Amino acid sequence: MMDKYINRHINKLMLDANNYRFIDNKFYQIVKENEISDKRIQDRTYNLLIGKNEENISDLLTSFKSNGILKLDPIQVKELPDGNVVVIEGNRRTAALKYLYEQFLKGNDVGKLRERDFKSVELVLISDESPIQHLITMGLHHISGKKKWNPVNQAQLIQDLRYKHGLSELEICNSLAINKHNLRRSLRILSLIERYKLSDYGDQFETTMYSIFEEIIKNVKMKNWLQWNDHDMAPEQTMNEEKLFSWISREEIIERNEDGDEQEITLEPIITKSHEIRELSKFINEPKAVDQMEESRNITAGFALSDAVGESRLKNAMDNLNKEVQTAFQFSEFMTEEEYGKVIKLRDKLDKLIPSNSANIELIERNSSIYFNEVKNHFKTINIIKYRKLQNIEITKLNRVNIFAGGNNLGKTSVLELFYLFTRLNNFQSIIDLERFRGRFYQGFPTKWFNKIFVENIEIDAEFNDVNCSLNISKYETNENIEKSHYLNSISTDANVNGDSFSSTIHLFDNKDPEFYFEKSQFLCQATFSSPYRYDGSLLKKAHAKAVQEKYFDDIMIFIREKMDKNIDKIEMVSIENESRFMVSTDEMSYAIDITKYGEGLQRIFEIALLMGYSKNGIICIDELDSAIHKNLLIDFTQFIQELAVKFNVQVFLSTHSKECIDAFVENNFPDEELTAFALSEIDGKVICKYLEGNKLKQLVETINIDIR
Numbered sequence: 144m145m146d147k148y149i150n151r152h153i154n155k156l157m158l159d160a161n162n163y164r165f166i167d168n169k170f171y172q173i174v175k176e177n178e179i180s181d182k183r184i185q186d187r188t189y190n191l192l193i194g195k196n197e198e199n200i201s202d203l204l205t206s207f208k209s210n211g212i213l214k215l216d217p218i219q220v221k222e223l224p225d226g227n228v229v230v231i232e233g234n235r236r237t238a239a240l241k242y243l244y245e246q247f248l249k250g251n252d253v254g255k256l257r258e259r260d261f262k263s264v265e266l267v268l269i270s271d272e273s274p275i276q277h278l279i280t281m282g283l284h285h286i287s288g289k290k291k292w293n294p295v296n297q298a299q300l301i302q303d304l305r306y307k308h309g310l311s312e313l314e315i316c317n318s319l320a321i322n323k324h325n326l327r328r329s330l331r332i333l334s335l336i337e338r339y340k341l342s343d344y345g346d347q348f349e350t351t352m353y354s355i356f357e358e359i360i361k362n363v364k365m366k367n368w369l370q371w372n373d374h375d376m377a378p379e380q381t382m383n384e385e386k387l388f389s390w391i392s393r394e395e396i397i398e399r400n401e402d403g404d405e406q407e408i409t410l411e412p413i414i415t416k417s418h419e420i421r422e423l424s425k426f427i428n429e430p431k432a433v434d435q436m437e438e439s440r441n442i443t444a445g446f447a448l449s450d451a452v453g454e455s456r457l458k459n460a461m462d463n464l465n466k467e468v469q470t471a472f473q474f475s476e477f478m479t480e481e482e483y484g485k486v487i488k489l490r491d492k493l494d495k496l497i498p499s500n501s502a503n504i505e506l507i508e509r510n511s512s513i514y515f516n517e518v519k520n521h522f523k524t525i526n527i528i529k530y531r532k533l534q535n536i537e538i539t540k541l542n543r544v545n546i547f548a549g550g551n552n553l554g555k556t557s558v559l560e561l562f563y564l565f566t567r568l569n570n571f572q573s574i575i576d577l578e579r580f581r582g583r584f585y586q587g588f589p590t591k592w593f594n595k596i597f598v599e600n601i602e603i604d605a606e607f608n609d610v611n612c613s614l615n616i617s618k619y620e621t622n623e624n625i626e627k628s629h630y631l632n633s634i635s636t637d638a639n640v641n642g643d644s645f646s647s648t649i650h651l652f653d654n655k656d657p658e659f660y661f662e663k664s665q666f667l668c669q670a671t672f673s674s675p676y677r678y679d680g681s682l683l684k685k686a687h688a689k690a691v692q693e694k695y696f697d698d699i700m701i702f703i704r705e706k707m708d709k710n711i712d713k714i715e716m717v718s719i720e721n722e723s724r725f726m727v728s729t730d731e732m733s734y735a736i737d738i739t740k741y742g743e744g745l746q747r748i749f750e751i752a753l754l755m756g757y758s759k760n761g762i763i764c765i766d767e768l769d770s771a772i773h774k775n776l777l778i779d780f781t782q783f784i785q786e787l788a789v790k791f792n793v794q795v796f797l798s799t800h801s802k803e804c805i806d807a808f809v810e811n812n813f814p815d816e817e818l819t820a821f822a823l824s825e826i827d828g829k830v831i832c833k834y835l836e837g838n839k840l841k842q843l844v845e846t847i848n849i850d851i852r
Contacts, residue, residue: 147270148217149228150263153244156220156237157229158188163296164234165191180227192238203239208254212240212264219267231269240264275308279318295353298333301326322528322602324613324639327373331360334376338384344392354417354622355391361637361646363663364424373642390414390423390437413440418623421660422446462656513666514568514640518608518760521668521794522562528602530561536832542819543788544795547832548805549823554830555798558823559672559764562796565603565614566670566762568638569645569661574616580677594631594651607667610641621650629654640667669761671754675747675770683750684723686757687716695790699752706779707745714738714749725749743771748780755787765797769804777807785813 160174165188174184193200218233230237243253244261301319304310305326316323335356340348359365369378369387378384394410414420419442426432426449436445471478471486478486521543527536533554547555560577567573578593601616614636621633631651638645647661671682690696704711712728715735726735738746747770754763772780781804788795799805808818821834 147268149220149266149268151220151228151266153237153240153261153264155227156218156241156264156266157223157227158185158192158237158241159230159234160184160188162188162234163300164293176229177224179223179229180225189238189241192235193242197242200235200239200242203236204243207239207243207256208252211255212260214265217265217267219269221269228266228268275304275310279304293350293353294329294357295333295336295350298329298336301329302333305330322613322615323604323611324615324637327639327642328357328360328637328644331371331373331376332356335360338377339388342385342388344388347392352391355414355420358417358420359387361644362420362424363643363645363665364427365420366644368424368427410440413437413442416624418660425449512664513668514643515608515668515760518668518792520609521607521762523606523609525562525565525603525605527558527561528604529599530601530603531557531599533557533561533830536830538821538832538834540819540834541794543817544785544808544819545797546805546808546818546820547796547798547823548800548820550800553823553825555800555823556674556766558832559766559796559798561601561603562762563670563672563764564601565605565607565612566667568614568640568665568667569636569647570664570666571634571636571647571649571659571661572664574634574636580674590631590651590657591653597634607640612641612667613639621648625650625658628652638665638667640665669758670763671758671761672764672766673747673751673754674766675743676766680723682757683725683753684716686753687725690753690756693756695756699749699756702752702779702783703745703748706776706783707748744773744776747771748776751784752787755784755793756791758793759791760793762794762796765795767799768797769799769801774803774807777804778811781807782811782813785811785817788817 157180160179178184197204216233218237219231220228221231223229240261243256247253247256247258247261301315301321304315304318305312310318312323312326315321315326332353336348336353339345339356359369360371368380369383370380371378390413392412396408396410397405398408399405413436414423422442423436423445426436426445429449432445432449435448436442439445522541524537524539524541527533527538529535531554538558547558549555564573564577575593578596597618600618601614603614605612605614615638616634616636618632618634629652631653633648633650635648636646645663645665647659647664649660650658652658671686687696690699700711700713703714708729710729710731712730714725714727716723717726717735718724725738727738727741728735738749751763751765751768768781769777784795785808787793805820808820809815819834821832823830823832825831
């Protein structure tokens with residue numbers, strides 16, 4: 144049967160007592176269908192909907208009085224056995240109209256509303272709607288739509304669809320327009336909440352506590368401490384779970400007063416805000432600090448006794464040092480001889496902070512942040528749900544070397560960026576660096592500009608090293624208790640690798656540096672980005688140090704001598720006036736020359752070759768590979784790239800709009816089984832991506848001289 148429009152008196156509309164917006168209310172009870180019209184139940188539902196002093200419907204009261212009843216989004220109902228209709232969608236609006244009808248009968252002002260508006264409310268009668276379809280309808284309005292429920296109510300609906308009605312994760316994601324990462328996180332959070340409700344403290348649960356449970360599930364250290372099992376949706380360390388529940392709850396204890404009489408004392412929760420979970424995670428594995436927190440009932444006291452204090456003070460010192468040095472530079476013309484002497488002493492102290500093998504230490508620290516100890520398979524597929532102009536594009540059959548070709552402004556660079564960004568997981572610095580390069584901001588952090596250009600959220604799913612991964616970067620206004628003076632917005636990064644979650648948050652302000660919050664900066668694998676339009680000197684220094692350390696720098700020099708300039712003897716990194724430069728020595732000249740004095744082709748090949756080795760067991764993204772490289776070199780250089788990719792186990796993503804570059808990969812002597820080309824094009828305003836594997840590409844190039852751009 145088709146849905147149809149009907150009209151009913153406002154008194155014939157029964158409010159849905161089982162609406163999901165009530166689930167978190169402590170007075171909520173499931174109501175049978177034949178009891179819905181009961182006056183006692185309707186009164187209770189009505190009071191829950193309007194709230195104290197009508198605070199829950201105040202916006203609707205103003206709208207109805209000013210505009211009357213707008214018919215753009217009619218109330219949806221279904222019939223009850225007693226002849227009344229129950230509201231499926233539009234309970235708040237119905238409650239507001241019932242309240243205004245009461246005011247009308249009392250002779251009070253109801254604005255533009257007239258008696259006929261209450262006696263003949265236009266409705267949509269839903270016929271034969273299944274329970275699943277009913278839940279999906281509500282979910283689209285209150286999970287994906289603008290009129291969002293509280294997170295705990297959203298999670299309950301998702302859980303019912305998954306377990307009560309047996310929908311698959313894919314079916315729920317497609318029906319509600321949500322991603323799998325958020326779906327799974329919602330289920331885990333709700334599972335922990337339900338365990339809390341079943342605990343000795345369960346009667347204390349309130350909706351406002353949802354963010355605390357969310358932070359527990361997001362926080363890697365807290366999940367490890369609980370030994371959280373994603374499959375069972377439960378912790379294996381139940382003793383730790385019990386402790387955690389006590390920390391977020393009020394405790395009733397018995398103490399004796401000075402007269403020896405027993406008295407009951409209520410201890411307030413140690414943790415009341417989500418950001419305190421992040422603080423707790425910094426010392427959760429330090430028993431003395433935890434004991435101090437419990438004894439004092441104060442999380443700050445525990446933090447003060449932990450190693451995290453030293454780390455925090457060091458970070459603050461480094462931040463202050465950076466700011467004050469900038470100030471000293473700005474007013475350096477006022478410095479006296481005495482102040483110059485102080486600077487020299489400070490420099491000596493700072494020199495002692497830097498170990499002689501700092502490059503190696505940095506490499507070790509970077510490797511320690513990488514998720515996978517071994518990478519057997521890199522990216523197999525990636526699903527671009529949303530990234531700039533790229534939306535709903537699934538790229539499959541990814542290979543060792545992947546060429547992305549196409550005309551200008553089709554998103555070739557964006558494709559490379561998203562692969563690089565995905566490997567950085569919750570590392571916010573990578574997001575900032577990409578935007579810096581795009582906006583040509585190389586010093587400082589342009590907060591207002593970053594807030595303005597970050598408009599659309601980023602959603603990407605992928606399969607890497609045979610496990611499912613996801614990345615979600617979203618902009619929102621925080622509810623956390625932070626200083627809101629000059630506050631702009633917050634951006635959160637939520638990454639998931641094989642069920643492990645990694646998150647970070649940045650708060651943006653227009654009058655001060657942003658505030659970062661993260662437990663650990665986690666990388667999926669090593670990754671680098673090379674572009675003719677951006678230069679990262681510090682990265683090249685690290686790559687050079689690694690090439691020398693692991694003894695493959697000579698391979699790079701052999702290629703340069705044999706294929707580019709046989710007179711080049713060596714390329715060395717030399718410190719000149721405290722600035723490191725790459726200097727080229729030749730047989731023809733008695734002194735070395737800065738590499739920037741040579742052609743851009745040599746510089747580009749030198750950079751890419753270094754980064755190939757630095758990207759060992761990871762990926763490299765090369766934008767406009769053919770830029771500045773002579774076409775006569777392309778065949779040899781593309782083969783060199785493929786050889787290095789195998790040697791260092793690197794997956795290569797590169798962009799080009801040059802047919803000669805594509806031909807070079809096909810015509811070189813390296814086997815094409817690990818080569819795939821993708822063509823980007825635009826149809827009806829949507830970017831699409833099609834692929835050609837190596838052998839097929841070679842056949843087409845040789846037979847019909849195809850141009851896939």
